[in-house]
Amino acid sequence: MSEGVDWEREFDHTWANSAEHKEPSARARMLAARWRENPPEPVPFRGDLGPARARRASWLSTALVVGCVAAVIALLGWARMRATY
Structure with missing residues (x-):
């Protein structure tokens, strides 16, 4: 008998789930x-x-994020303005 058939016979889940008493x-x-x-x-x-x-x-963290974004925008604008001269 092949090994696959033995495995199915030993671990038959449908048979185990159909048991009357669990x-x-x-x-x-x-x-x-x-x-x-x-x-x-x-x-x-x-x-x-x-x-x-x-x-x-939550308001404090929102203000901190908006402030950081504004600072980065200002820094990038300053760096671009400085590079044109």
């Missing part, structure tokens, strides 16, 4: 045992994150 994973068993003793408290779908923080940092 054992839960180790993590599922561990959580089920933990929750039997201490059930988790209900949590809303999207919990309240609290008050929104100030967004000064």
